[in-house]
Amino acid sequence: MASSAVRSLVLLLTIAAAIAGALSDPTPLQDFCVADLQAATPVDGFVCKPPASVEDDDFFSRAIAAAGSTSNPFGVNSTRATVSTFPGLNTLGVSITRVDLAPGGLNPPHSHPRASELVMVLKGEVLVGFTTAVNRLFSKVVRENELFVVPRGLQHFQLNAGAGDAVFVAMFDSQSPGLVTPTFAMFATKPAMPMEVLTKTFLMGEDEVSAMKSKFAAF
Template sequence: MAGRSCKFLLALFIAAMAASPLALAYDPSPLQDFCVADTASSVFVNGLVCKDPAQVSASDFAFSGLQNAGDTTNAFGSKVTLVDVRALPGLNSLGVSMARLDIAPGGLNPPHTHPRATEVLTVVQGQMYVGFLATDGTLFAKVLSRGDVFVFPKGLVHFEINCGASPAVGIAGLSSQNPGLIRVADSLFGSTPAVSDKVLAKAFRIDAATVQRIKAQFATKK
């Protein structure tokens, strides 16, 4: 009986693993203390090649600049300063990155997604109205003040807008060394090559002339 029970439990374990083989698969996991990115390497892998440990220094694990306010004098009134593996080579294989978000009064960090990362945002100054859209179209949104935290699940469209009278600042943690960024409007109306006017007109239920006017606005930003 004991042997039969063990075989049954083993079968359940194998079935569970087969049903979700990628459940724990995100960024590459470290197999040593660190794998500082060798940005000079031309080898293409899923991540970045490790620098020779003998060539690693403390500066590979440090980044300076988040104390400086981002320039929000742009069409959106916002600026994201991203600290990913390209800015901080020591993040390679560790599965994390971070960013500073600056938003002027009335400014917006437009709807976007991070295809490879969940984001946790902490407001450190001002107020923000933030939210994300679930796959069924439900909006989860809330006004945040200093010290408040909000999480945006991996891959879901989300946004932040300054709803206060003074500049707003947030610090975000992301669960990938290279979270990626897809701005919804930019991707659809400013892509290269362009998405067909017919596709966009039908998707947004507008006419082709309106699509062309919107596309022209994004073309001027390139």
């Protein structure tokens, strides 16, 4: 009986480990695989550069060193250091984004289908929140050097809750976390989302939906 219980426990732990491994980027099979951004992109990740052509600068990036412009209706700028801008990240399962928020600025509700997100505020005060599958909201005002984590795939937002500018970095357990913003996914698609889908989804008339779509025409 005891040995059977041990076998069952080992099996459960093995399954749990397999599931956990499936929820993150694959483990690399070599020391590094610097992305060859000029090569054709396969299904997952980028082709490796020949080791002889890899340089020190492939493992260095200034992608998030400078603040981005927040002169837009949302008052936000996201500067990403993913594998497409930082080739040394290829196969390593990590990436980072710098987000600048003007006073009152909002990083609109969005999700990352391939990554959890760890937020660290560098300047100011940021209200960070996410919603669950049962529509529960978890949120917290995060201040300098404090952290807030957003589970994989859940809708979340960041709002500047302070009087001045705010800056935070978002760290991901994927080299390419992906980004889905519902408002753009509904109102700014090409080709356009069918009008009937939008009117029934938002319980609006066509004129109201058209007015909403016009606000996203420039994006």
